[in-house]
Amino acid sequence: MEKIDLLIIVTVISLFISLFLAFFLVTVKTKHKISNYLFATFLILTAIDTSQTLFNLIVDGPSNFGMLRGLFAFLQIPVFYLYVLSVCYSDFKLKPKHLLHLLPFVIANVILIPRFYAVDVASKINFIKNYQNSVEIQFNHILIHVQLIVYIIAVFMVLRKAKKLYLENCAGTSISSYNWLFQFTVVLTILYSVALLKNIFKFSDYPYISEWIKIGLLIFQLFIICWYLFKALNNPNLFRNIDSKLKLVSDIVLEEKNKEELAVNEKEYNEDLLKLKQYMAEEKPFLDPSLTIQDVSKGIAIPVRDLSLLINHKLEQHFYDFINTYRIERAMGILKDVTKSKVTILEILYDVGFNSKSSFNTAFKKHTGFTPTDYRKSL
Template identity: 30%
Template sequence: MIVSSLIISGFGITKFGLHLNMPHLIGISSTMIFLLSPMFYLYVKALTMDNFILSAKMYLHFTPFFLLILYMLPFYLQDSETKLVIYFSESFSFEHRIIILIQTFHAFIYMYFTRKIVKQHAEKIKNSMSSTERINLIWIKTSINFFTVIICSVALSLGLIFFGIKIQSIYSELIPAAISVAIVSLGFIGLRQPIVFPPEQEISQVKKYEKSTLTDEQAYEYLEKLRALMKNEKPYLNSDLTLQKLAEHLTISQHHLSQIINDKMNQNFFDFVNLYRVEEAKFLFTSPRGKLLTVLAVCEEAGFNSKSSFNSAFKKHTGKTPTQFKQETLREN
């Protein structure tokens, strides 16, 4: 919030000509742009990592900011009159545009890696949870998309300015307004989320299994035990079933259970459980009381949390929607 406020204030100072009376403010806010993308990246990283700690290595993300400070230092040390002379020179204007171009490229790189973190985290969730309705990643994805649009707008504006099209006044008004909307929306929506990411104990790190102590013999023994549990006790009917809870049922570690499902069944936990739920739904639709049950009733009885997730899973595993399957079943009977 503080960084974005300083960036926006820089636009305002230039827009209203305050820099002419206070030359020492020239160029200060522009350096802050190098802080915005890394801070957003680290914010998302903090949300997706267990026990996140800002290590000394992470401060390297702010290297471009400090390099720009060093580059601008000779300008900052000048007196007011000299600063204004330099500011209105062609060379300063050209250098300023080059810096914005570098900052735009820098922001694109960070948005790419931020998007990658969210995608990896979504996969991690599916390896530990059977229902993801409570895990809302949409708002953070929307924030990334919004920032990407702002970056594209800056790049486009810069291109037009390079070709001599005078849009500086529009640029100085729309960009800070867009940044303001993005930052305020991010804070407001973020505070309203009951759960953005799962509780720490429900997330197991997705690791490679080269160093696993689980032997093939044990794996197949646990696999048979898992199949028997799913068939006889039907734990998948619990819509809040997690990898941790299922591992406790089997009295094995989460890591070993995840390895069995991933390696021996070539599935993630989310798809593994939802396949059982889809089979349960198919059984309910074809049962004698199937014609009396609504799609929503079958959805709830089969262990799904919402109709949308039920429709998605059912179509993924059968190629049909629940409604289509029910109608075909009724026609056949």
């Protein structure tokens, strides 16, 4: 099969799936509209970038529209960054300040005005033929790779903070959404790293290698989109988020130290701890799969800040692990009960406050060293 035929086939399939998923995300009824719109935009931008092979078949020679189409790549990673923010934080809203993310895209276009956008077709052709010696093209390639590195680092920092905030304030099973989004970001990082390698070869003495890498990237990108589609359809409730106004316990501790207020009265600490344990034993709030530290705070009339310090700092446990300990202890009790030997593991995990088999197995093994099935067999 000719290389051009393979490129066309892969491009058409990739475009179809990308645009189909984008249409699905925009039209599906959900409360996570901003996240869906941002990822749909990311998919459309990716489709525009992918469409180069088809575009070259339709349009003969360089054009302003063709150059603009290529430079839309500058918008991909900023939109993905905003998408990650919208997934992680429930109070995320698009604001005028987010227009600053357009700056690299604007710069990349502005520097091309004198020698490309504002000249005739013949000059455009000459500019493209000598792209390896073009200062503007080389600058744009450096700019997009610097942008890529900065945004990828920023995405990982957002995910790291969001996951830690979730562990300190929530006890649902939504932590899997952050784990998956982390995996997705790693895969995208690999994809963009390979694209960087492709561009290095493009400006070397071996430009044909760049073309073969391009085919590989298209196929890899196709698999990524299919992976995302599979996840989205099989886990429609995967993505849940937290309030961005929440503070990390480490930041709270630092603030308290600066105010010299961290030395809590030992008697007060013991009273709060006793009240917390009594509440957990009597009210069993851990049976709620979507329990948050705010819910417990209301239940025992202890401010969220103080409760967060009590659990996350004083007890040296994330709220997530603290609540799961109670769930696992209850699950162990059911597993030990001979009268409930016919109760399935799935029924038990739902009964004790989990809503995911994988998170239940992980928490149970972390707590006991056994899987629930092995634990039951060992009794």
